[in-house]
Amino acid sequence: MSSSFDQIIVSEEWESSELSLLETLDHVLNRGLVIAGEITISVADIDLIFIGLNVLVSSVETAHEVLRKR
Amino acid sequence: MKLYAHCLIEDLDAFDTSTRGISGAAVRLLQIDELAVLVTDFNADTVAVTRENALDHASVVRSVLDRTTPLPFRFGTLVTEQQLRSYISARKPALQTRFAHVRGCVEMSVKIIREVSEDKAEARDEITSGTSFLEEKRRELLGSEQKTIEASEIRTWLHDHVDGLIRDEQVTTRPSEKLVLAAAHLVERAKIPQYKERMAAARKNRPELHFLFSGPWPPYSFANIELEFKTQFGVS
Numbered sequence: 613m614s615s616s617f618d619q620i621i622v623s624e625e626w627e628s629s630e631l632s633l634l635e636t637l638d639h640v641l642n643r644g645l646v647i648a649g650e651i652t653i654s655v656a657d658i659d660l661i662f663i664g665l666n667v668l669v670s671s672v673e674t675a676h677e678v679l680r681k682r
Numbered sequence: 683m684k685l686y687a688h689c690l691i692e693d694l695d696a697f698d699t700s701t702r703g704i705s706g707a708a709v710r711l712l713q714i715d716e717l718a719v720l721v722t723d724f725n726a727d728t729v730a731v732t733r734e735n736a737l738d739h740a741s742v743v744r745s746v747l748d749r750t751t752p753l754p755f756r757f758g759t760l761v762t763e764q765q766l767r768s769y770i771s772a773r774k775p776a777l778q779t780r781f782a783h784v785r786g787c788v789e790m791s792v793k794i795i796r797e798v799s800e801d802k803a804e805a806r807d808e809i810t811s812g813t814s815f816l817e818e819k820r821r822e823l824l825g826s827e828q829k830t831i832e833a834s835e836i837r838t839w840l841h842d843h844v845d846g847l848i849r850d851e852q853v854t855t856r857p858s859e860k861l862v863l864a865a866a867h868l869v870e871r872a873k874i875p876q877y878k879e880r881m882a883a884a885r886k887n888r889p890e891l892h893f894l895f896s897g898p899w900p901p902y903s904f905a906n907i908e909l910e911f912k913t914q915f916g917v918s
Binding site: 632633635636637640647 | 687689690731733736737739740743753754755756757759761765766769791866894896899902903905906907
């Protein structure tokens with residue numbers, strides 16, 4: 613199998629581990645095979661509730677801002 | 683004792699016995715008919731949404747991606763072994779159809795972000811009469827229509843760039859938001875280099891848009907066989 617499968621690729625424009633994490637969260641929390649009635653999650657860790665698409669955009673904008681200031 | 687289900691696979695040889703799941707628990711293969719589920723034993727009633735747990739889930743699903751294409755379960759899938767066996771036995775034809783659909787493929791993700799003008803708030807400050815109010819409303823409606831047209835154009839434009847390269851796609855557009863489009867493309871593994879080239883070319887053609895590409899992913903967006911589900915949020 614190609615080595616290209618070893619690593620997540622993120623845009624050249626905003627490459628960062630945070631974006632990679634956000635993309636991972638977007639996939640594992642919003643999508644996937646669902647067994648009826650069996651998704652049981654706890655949302656106590658408020659700091660990690662940054663999963664929504666709007667927050668993803670905010671993170672992208674933040675990253676962009678940081679890059680512009682360099 | 684419940685089981686935490688990570689993903690479903692059809693190639694049992696793809697499983698690496700050293701794989702660790704949520705909280706470092708050992709992952710085992712639960713064979714059900716000719717399919718198998720990567721599971722860990724789980725003692726609690728809910729799964730905490732933490733960075734570590736989400737990454738552990740993704741890591742287990744990803745561990746088999748080099749050798750086979752799994753059907754990932756959504757994060758937080760806690761079941762008894764009996765429930766899992768019943769689910770797979772009852773839906774085996776649909777699951778096999780889904781496997782056939784994603785076999786040999788991976789998911790590639792594209793998010794497109796555009797600048798949204800902020801002139802609406804400024805215009806609202808200038809409203810001094812009924813006429814200006816109606817004019818402002820008209821501007822809003824026209825602006826909304828224009829954004830919908832633009833979002834539709836971006837969707838068509840992106841599709842034209844991947845046409846012939848993808849097996850399936852899931853696309854969401856949000857005309858009034860900065861994140862105007864989110865797409866998941868199901869791409870055959872052999873076509874990934876070509877797909878990347880086309881995306882790179884597409885990006886150069888639209889400098890006014892911002893792109894976020896990621897992948898390859900297990901086919902999270904193409905795994906589900908049902909739309910009906912119940913989510914329980916237990917705040918602990």
